[in-house]
Amino acid sequence: xxxxxxxxxxxxxxxxxxxxxxxxARPICLHTFSDITNVSPVVFLYLLKECYVCGTNKATTKxxxxxxxVHLVLCNASQRSVATFVLQCLYVxxxxxxYCEGFSHxxxxxxxxxxxxxxxxxxxxxxxxxxxFVDVVEGLxxxxxxxxxxxxxxxxxxxxxxxxxxxNSEMEDNSSLDTAKTFVEQYISKLIESQSYExxxxxxxxxxxxxxxxxxxxxxxxxxxxxxxxxWATFMGPSVLHVLVQEYxxxxxxxxxxxxxxxxxxxxHYPDVCHKYKESxxxxxxxxxxxxxxxxxxxxxxxxxxxxxxxxxxxxYTEKVDELCERxxxxxxxxxxxxxSQTRYLHLEELVVEDIIWVDEVxxxxxxxxxxxxxxxxxxDCEWKPNYIKGSQPNKVSIMQIASEKKVFIFDLIKLFExxxxxxxxxxxxxxxxxxxxxxxxxxxxxxxxxAHSYGxxxxxxxxxxxxxxxxxxxxxxxxxxxxxxxxxxxGLNKTRRNSNWEQRPLSNNQLEYAxxxxxxxxHIFSHVRSESQPANISEENAKIEWKSYIISQMDxxxxxxxxxxxxxxxxxxxxxxxxx
Numbered sequence: 008x009x010x011x012x013x014x015x016x017x018x019x020x021x022x023x024x025x026x027x028x029x030x031x032a033r034p035i036c037l038h039t040f041s042d043i044t045n046v047s048p049v050v051f052l053y054l055l056k057e058c059y060v061c062g063t064n065k066a067t068t069k070x071x072x073x074x075x076x077v078h079l080v081l082c083n084a085s086q087r088s089v090a091t092f093v094l095q096c097l098y099v100x101x102x103x104x105x106y107c108e109g110f111s112h113x114x115x116x117x118x119x120x121x122x123x124x125x126x127x128x129x130x131x132x133x134x135x136x137x138x139x140f141v142d143v144v145e146g147l148x149x150x151x152x153x154x155x156x157x158x159x160x161x162x163x164x165x166x167x168x169x170x171x172x173x174x175n176s177e178m179e180d181n182s183s184l185d186t187a188k189t190f191v192e193q194y195i196s197k198l199i200e201s202q203s204y205e206x207x208x209x210x211x212x213x214x215x216x217x218x219x220x221x222x223x224x225x226x227x228x229x230x231x232x233x234x235x236x237x238x239w240a241t242f243m244g245p246s247v248l249h250v251l252v253q254e255y256x257x258x259x260x261x262x263x264x265x266x267x268x269x270x271x272x273x274x275x276h277y278p279d280v281c282h283k284y285k286e287s288x289x290x291x292x293x294x295x296x297x298x299x300x301x302x303x304x305x306x307x308x309x310x311x312x313x314x315x316x317x318x319x320x321x322x323x324y325t326e327k328v329d330e331l332c333e334r335x336x337x338x339x340x341x342x343x344x345x346x347x348s349q350t351r352y353l354h355l356e357e358l359v360v361e362d363i364i365w366v367d368e369v370x371x372x373x374x375x376x377x378x379x380x381x382x383x384x385x386x387x388d389c390e391w392k393p394n395y396i397k398g399s400q401p402n403k404v405s406i407m408q409i410a411s412e413k414k415v416f417i418f419d420l421i422k423l424f425e426x427x428x429x430x431x432x433x434x435x436x437x438x439x440x441x442x443x444x445x446x447x448x449x450x451x452x453x454x455x456x457x458x459a460h461s462y463g464x465x466x467x468x469x470x471x472x473x474x475x476x477x478x479x480x481x482x483x484x485x486x487x488x489x490x491x492x493x494x495x496x497x498x499g500l501n502k503t504r505r506n507s508n509w510e511q512r513p514l515s516n517n518q519l520e521y522a523x524x525x526x527x528x529x530x531h532i533f534s535h536v537r538s539e540s541q542p543a544n545i546s547e548e549n550a551k552i553e554w555k556s557y558i559i560s561q562m563d564x565x566x567x568x569x570x571x572x573x574x575x576x577x578x579x580x581x582x583x584x585x586x587x588x
Contacts, residue, residue, distance in 0.1 A: 043080055048092065048095040049099055049102075052099060056103060070109065077114065094136060097139060100114075108151060118161060132162065134168050136164055137169050144190075152206045155206075156210060159213050166188060169191065170186055174186060205232060207235075212238070212242045221247075223239070224250065228258070249273070265284035269281075296507075300395050301315055303395075316331050326515050353501075353528065355524060359413070361413045362415070367423060369427050372430060373430075376434040376438060380441070384530060386447045386530045386533075387529075388454065389406060389420075389458060390408075391510075392509045401457065403461040404420055408526035409526065410529070412527070415523040420462070421510065432466055435465070435468070447475050448475070448529065449525075451474060469564050470562070489502055492528055500521075500525070
């Protein structure tokens, strides 16, 4: 039956799937998807389902591939009404049960794209689309609310089309559309009762039906349907938008209120709200250590810059206070050197670190390597300048910290790679590839991948032996390395300088201390893990840690990158490629 409908004399039986059954879908689909002139909607949908089932890609990828293919089908269907064919498919789709909803969206989105690109006139098919809409609303064709609303939007169904369908005749005078209006209003009431507020708002907006009062708005807010509430308020106009802003403020939803104020240019009505939101945004950025972004957001506003200075003072970030005061000529802050914050953080002196050694030339590199080779346990961390441009590649790793219990070596990777890449590679191979040195890290697999990406020509970062990631030892979330330090050592780390400029030279003393602490604290946490002297607030399961089982004896970064690349290429295969044995 399929073959006679598509001009194919026979189905090849020399291709089988992994269940030993013939794979007929590929040749049939290729023909069907190039010409649907003589193909019924049922056959087309069946083959569409077979393409989806037999495809080896992920569901989302298969959906998008089919979407593109269906769009091409519609573009090639010159001898057939595309709109009528799509509507017939939508009538049939409920027979395909679990595939109905997904394929309905696929067909409608493909058709929508077709209409936009070809600018085809679908006026004659609007009544047929209205017929399907009415059947869906009345429950005769079991499609969901989203499909019903999509029909209204994509086919641009008017009240006149609905009136024609309900009255079963094409009206010459469309001045009276009472039947259609009543039908649509009843449907809207049904949507509101079922709390499908966004769908209800879309229909209200489509037919320009305006509801009076604030009850509808409050219902949406109570059910946390904020997007629907904002859409409806925008449709209703400024008066309702102002009510919505006040409701957001009463609910302490500052960001939502501010976004509406900004979108509709209401700043002059709510100056305090705007300033309060901007200060709140600066505080959140400061808490994350994103000081450069916070300064950009302040945009030179004197009040906001002063707010940023106070935040830096509270965080104990004295060099940032000085930097901002100097850049913006602020007075009254310069002499304030003591941090305002009462939070106590861990300091190097408490860990009895004897020295921080800066390594940026060959002699100091060789000396550091010789010292580190004599250690049995080291802590490793690295830092790089944050990149705030969305979608761009991260900056090169700037420094790498390697700590013993008493000393911390900070390697200037950028300078060493420029001046002596061979020596740098050789020395770090002796450290990272050594099976005699246990390397401690915190989420170090991420760091080593970034190192390999930054310095791809070096062999040292493609492989690592004897790595113990402290993050993997503790299963319970505890606020990063600082949170873990609080639980194990009783005091956390000041992470204020995490996102500072690590490419500036020289680094400030505070940056050096921050970098050194991140590496050496791993040694002290490990000492507690090894001796099982955790405090009482650590779970009983973690109190009996067998840390040796978490050691990664060999980690081949280069091999992992190749495997990832191969996997990505294999996933790019044909959607209809049959499964192989």
